[in-house]
Amino acid sequence: MKAPKNRRVFVVGYAAATPLGKTFTKTWERAVRGEAGFRVVTRCQVDSECNVVGEIPDWDPRETGFADEKEVYNWNASFVILTMAVCKDALEHAGLVMDSETGPRTACFIGSSLNGHDAYRAAMLALQERGPLRVSPFLLPNLCANIPSGKAGMMLKFSGPVFSPQGACASGNHAMGLGARMIRDGDVDFVLAGGVDTPILPEIIHGFANMKATLRVHDKDRAWGNPAAASRPFSGDRKGFVLSEGCGVLVLAAEDAIRRYGLTPKAEILGVGWTSDAFHYTAPHPPTIIRSMREALDDAGLQPQDIQYVNCHGTSTPKGDINEVVCLREAFGNHLERMPVSSNKSQLGHTLGASAAIEAALTIEGMQQSTLLPTINHVPDPDMADIDVVPNQARHMRFELALSNAFGFGGTNCCVVLRGV
Numbered sequence: 001m002k003a004p005k006n007r008r009v010f011v012v013g014y015a016a017a018t019p020l021g022k023t024f025t026k027t028w029e030r031a032v033r034g035e036a037g038f039r040v041v042t043r044c045q046v047d048s049e050c051n052v053v054g055e056i057p058d059w060d061p062r063e064t065g066f067a068d069e070k071e072v073y074n075w076n077a078s079f080v081i082l083t084m085a086v087c088k089d090a091l092e093h094a095g096l097v098m099d100s101e102t103g104p105r106t107a108c109f110i111g112s113s114l115n116g117h118d119a120y121r122a123a124m125l126a127l128q129e130r131g132p133l134r135v136s137p138f139l140l141p142n143l144c145a146n147i148p149s150g151k152a153g154m155m156l157k158f159s160g161p162v163f164s165p166q167g168a169c170a171s172g173n174h175a176m177g178l179g180a181r182m183i184r185d186g187d188v189d190f191v192l193a194g195g196v197d198t199p200i201l202p203e204i205i206h207g208f209a210n211m212k213a214t215l216r217v218h219d220k221d222r223a224w225g226n227p228a229a230a231s232r233p234f235s236g237d238r239k240g241f242v243l244s245e246g247c248g249v250l251v252l253a254a255e256d257a258i259r260r261y262g263l264t265p266k267a268e269i270l271g272v273g274w275t276s277d278a279f280h281y282t283a284p285h286p287p288t289i290i291r292s293m294r295e296a297l298d299d300a301g302l303q304p305q306d307i308q309y310v311n312c313h314g315t316s317t318p319k320g321d322i323n324e325v326v327c328l329r330e331a332f333g334n335h336l337e338r339m340p341v342s343s344n345k346s347q348l349g350h351t352l353g354a355s356a357a358i359e360a361a362l363t364i365e366g367m368q369q370s371t372l373l374p375t376i377n378h379v380p381d382p383d384m385a386d387i388d389v390v391p392n393q394a395r396h397m398r399f400e401l402a403l404s405n406a407f408g409f410g411g412t413n414c415c416v417v418l419r420g421v
Contacts, residue, residue, distance in 0.1 A: 002186065004184060004185040004186065005184065005185060005186035006184060006185075007183060007184050007186065007254045007255055007256060008184075008254070008255040008268060009179075009180040009183045009184055009252055009253070009254060009255075009268065009269045010252070010253055010254075010255060010258060010265035010266070010267065010268050010269070010421070011250050011251065011252055011253075011265070011266050011267045011268075011269065011360075011364055011418075012094040012095075012096065012251050012252070012253045012258060012263045012264060012265055012266060013090050013091065013092075013093035013094025013095070013096065013250070013251040013266070014090055014093060014094075014248070014249065014250040014251065014266075014360075014361035014364065014365075015086045015087075015088075015089035015090035015092075015093055015248070015249055015361075016086060016246065016247065016248040016249070016354075016357075016358045016361055017056050017059060017082060017085070017086055017246060017247050018037060018054070018056065018244075018246040018248075018348050018351065018354075018358055019036075019037025019038065019054030019055060019056060019057070019244050019245070019246065019348055019349060019351075020035065020036075020037040020057075020347060020348060021037075021056075021057065022056050022057060022058055022059045023089065024089070024093070024361065024365075027348075027358075027362075028362070028365055030347075031344070031347055031348075031362065031373050031394075032369075032371060032373065032394050033394075034347075034374055034376050034392065034393055034394060035228070035347065036227075036228040036229075036230070036231065036346070036347045036376060036377070037054050037055075037057070037244070037347060037348060037349070038052050038053065038054050038223075038227040038228055038230050038231065038242055038244075038349060039052070039053070039055065039227050040052060040053075040227060041053045041055070041200060041205065042055060043055055043200040043201075044200060044201060044202050044205075045202065046202050046205045046206060047206075048205060048206055048209045048216075049209075049216040049217055049218055050205060050206075050208065050209035050214040050215060050216050050217070050240070050243075051205070051217065052215065052217050052223060052227045052230045052242055053200055053205070053242060053243050053244060053245075053349065054242055054243070054244025054245065054246070054348060054349035054351070055200060055244075055245060056082075056245055056246065059082070061078070061081040061082070061085070064081065064084070064085045064088075066084070066085075066088075066155060067081050067084075074136070074138045075138065075142060075151070076118065076119050076122055076136070076138070076142060077115070077116025077117075077118055077119035077142035077143065077147075077198075078118055078198040079112060079115065079116060079148055079196045079197065079198045079247070080116070080142065080147055080148050080151055081151075082148075082196060082198060082247045083110050083148030083149070083151070083152055083196045083247055083249075084148065084151050084152045084155055084156075085247075086194070086196070086247040086248070086249045087108065087110075087149075087152040087156060087192050087249050088152075088155070088156060089249075090192060090194075090249040090250065090251050091156060091192070091251060093251070094251040094253075094263060095262075095263055095264070096190060096251060096253070096261065096263060098156050098157045098158050099157075102158070102189070102190065102261070103157050103158045103159050103160075104158075104159050104160060105160060105188050105189040105190060105257075106158035106159075106160045106188060106189070106190040106191070106192070107158075107160035107161045107162065107179065107182060107187075107188045107190070107191045107192070108149040108152055108153055108158065108160070108161075108162045108191070108192040108193075109149065109162070109163060109164070109165055109175040109178055109179055109191060109192070109193050109194075110148050110149045110152075110164055110175065110192070110193075110194050110195060110196055110247075110249065111164055111165040111166060111167055111171025111172055111174055111175050111194070111195040111196075111353045111357075112145055112148070112164055112166070112171060112195060112196050112197055112352075112353040112354075113166075113168050113169060113171065113197050113199075113352040113353035113408070113409075114197055114198075114199050114204065114352065114353070115143060115144075115145050115164075116142040116143045116144075116147075117199070117201060117203075117204065118198060118201055119136070119138075119139060119142035119143060120139070120142075120143060121201060121203070122136070123135045123136060123139045145163075145164035145166060146162055146163050146164050148164070148196060149162035149163065149164065149192075150162050152192070158190075158192075160188045160190075160191075161182075161187075161188070165178055167353075167406075167408055167412045167414060168352070168353065168408025168409040168410055168412055169313075169350070169352050169353060169355055169356070169406060169407065169408035169409065170274075170356055170406035170407055170408040170412050170413060170414040171195040171353040171354075171356065171357075171408070172193070172194055172195035172248060172353065172354060172355065172356030172357030172358070172359075172360065172406065173272075173274075173356040173357075173360070173404065173406040173414035173415065173416050174274065174356075174412075174414050175191075175193035175194055175195060175357065176193045176194075176250060176252065176269060176272070176356075176357070176360060176416055177272035177274060177414060177416065178193075179191030179192075179193040179252045180193075180252060180269045180272065181272075183252055183253070183254045184254075189253065189254050189257040190251065190252065190253050190254075190257065191251070191252040192249050192250075192251055192252075193249070193250050193251075193252055193357065194247065194248045194249035194250055194354070194357035195247070195248060195351075195352075195353040195354040195355070195356060195357045195358075196246070196247040196248075196353060196354050197245060197246065197247075197351055197352035197353045197354050198245045199243060199245060199352055200243070200245050204243070205243060208243055211282075212240070213240055213241060213282075213317065214240045214241055214242065214243055215230050215231070215239050215240035215241065215242060215316070216239070216240065217230065221239070222237070228377075229377050230242045230349075230377075231316045231345055231346050231347070231348075231349050231350075231377065232316050232346060232376075232377035232378060232379075233312070233314035233315065233316040233321055233343035233345055233346050233375055233378075233389070234312075234314060234321050234325070234343065234375055234378065234381060234384055234387065234389045235316070235375075235377060235378045235379050235380075235381060236379050236380055236381040236382070237379060238316045238317065238318060238321060238381075239316075239318065240316065240317055241315040241316045241317055241345065241349065241350040242316070242345075242349030242350060243349060243350060243352075244348055244349030244350055244351045244352075245351060245354075246348065246351035246354040246355070246358055247351075247354050247357075247358075248351075248354050248355075248356075248357030248358035248359075248360070248361055249357060250357060250360060250361055250364075252269065253265075265421045266364050266367075266368060266420070266421065267364040267367060267418045267419060267420050267421060268418070268419045268421060269416060269417075269418060270299070270300035270301070270302070270401075270417040270418065270419050271295075271296045271297060271298070271299030271300025271301070271302070271416070271417035272295075272296055272299055272414070272415070272416055272417075273291070273292040273293060273294065273295030273296030273297070273298070273299060273413075273414070273415045273416075274292060274295070274412075274413065274414040274415075275288040275289070275291050275292040275295070275413045276288065276410070276411050276412055276413070277289075277411025277412075277413070278411065279411055280411060281409060281410055281411065282409055283319070284319070284320060284323040284324070284407060285411060286323060286326055286327050286330070288411070288413060289323070289324070289327045289407060289413050290327045290330050290331050292413040292414065292415045293327065293328075293331040293403065293405070293415050294331055295415075296403060296415040296416060296417050297331075297403070297417065299417070300417040300419075302401065302417065304331060304332045304333060304335050305332075305335045306401055307332070307335075307339065307401050307402065307403050307417070308339065308399040308400065308401050308402065309339065309340055309341065309342075309363075309366075309372060309397075309399050309401075309402045309403075310328065310339065310340075310341040310402065310403045310404075310405065311341075311342065311343075311344065311359050311360070311362070311363045311402060311403070311404040311405065312324055312328075312341050312342065312343045312405055313343070313345075313405045313406055313407050314341075314342070314343025314344075314345055314346070314375070315343075315345055315350055316343075316345060316346070316350075321384075322383060322384070324405070324407075325383075325384050325387055328341065328387075336386070336387065337386055339388070340372055340388045340389075340390050340395070340397070341387060341388065341389055341390070342372060342373055342374060342375045342389055342390040343375050343389070344358070344359045344362055344373060346374070346375045346376045346377055346378070347373070347374075347376055355406065356404065356406035356414070356416075359404055359406070360404050360416060360418065363402050363404050363418060364418060364420065366399075366402075367399060367400055367402065367418070367420030368420065370396055370397060370398045370399075371394055371395070371396060371397070372390050372394060372395040372396075372397050372399070373390070373394055374390045374391065374392055374393050374394050374395070375389040375390055375391055375392070376392055377392075378391040378392050399420070400419055400420040400421075401417070401418075401419055401420075402417070402418050402420075403415055403416070403417055403418075404416045404417075404418060
């Protein structure tokens with residue numbers, strides 16, 4: 001094997017579709033205003049108090065400009081066309097044109113927690129109601145985790161490696177880490193890295209409700225009649241996360257390729273730390289979470305006091321949030337008293353495999369705009385009185401070194417250090 005080239009890796013563009021908006025620009029504008037993207041579910045019918053979700057507003061695959069009725073009918077796993085659209089937007093934001101030189105040197109890694117469950121649901125209903133011949137011949141491709149990346153490549157004309165890092169809710173950070181390593185070593189020059197999930201389905205909503213992971217909205221909860229108040233990470237009355245759909249994609253590039261093609265770097269990927277808990281399939285395990293943060297800092301060649309902001313995993317669950325704070329205290333010591341942290345899930349909910357990529361993009365945009373996004377819906381928790389969670393309002397602050405955390409089911413952890421440029 002060839003020796004690695006040890007190239008520096010930068011983010012040159014990004015795009016997203018989230019409960020705050022079907023584009024990154026709309027998402028950012030509403031996030032800065034402190035808004036939330038939650039409503040009572042409209043995608044399906046459920047019989048549960050856990051019926052507040054985050055849906056991408058006004059999303060219609062037929063309005064993408066490339067998906068006609070036949071395409072939408074055949075590719076009924078909604079994460080496919082959504083990923084294609086966001087990848088297209090990300091390349092446009094980066095100003096990177098796919099041609100005979102760039103296409104073969106561009107990879108695409110889009111992670112997902114749940115993949116094409118909606119296509120499987122449609123096939124099961126067709127089988128039960130109309131018989132075996134009505135099961136779509138497109139079912140199996142619709143279920144493949146790599147198909148969103150592959151379909152994006154077919155449309156956008158890149159032919160580097162495509163696959164889906166399956167890191168549950170840390171998938172987006174895994175995609176960034178793997179992409180950065182491949183660019184560093186010289187395997188490719190560009191990577192579209194990110195995550196996607198479209199989980200607003202009855203069985204998924206009920207499944208999370210039955211495991212007591214999502215918020216139950218009843219007449220004594222402040223989200224009753226006000227869905228915007230449903231997600232409240234680090235708040236004294238947090239009671240569960242809000243399930244959401246979304247997609248986020250970042251365009252990574254080698255330093256020499258940036259110069260060659262006249263691209264504009266927005267942030268550098270300085271370090272990646274990834275661990276697994278070997279502990280429990282859902283319960284967090286502080287020792288290995290702490291290790292993932294420390295390994296990310298070590299990979300970046302930084303000390304804890306160098307980090308100026310942490311974009312937390314912060315899901316709004318009682319145990320998850322306090323465990324992350326415990327880990328932050330151990331990893332950062334007294335520096336945590338002077339360092340703001342916040343959770344974008346207070347505004348977006350939990351987009352599962354998409355969350356880490358969306359949050360990384362928001363962190364980079366925050367560096368560009370000298371803006372810390374807030375943790376909205378916050379009321380103080382006495383157990384976290386020492387933590388500055390940027391409560392309720394965005395804050396003007398210049399920062400250039402940030403840590404973005406992501407943890408997932410199965411005990412998978414991945415943390416990324418970003419430097420704004």
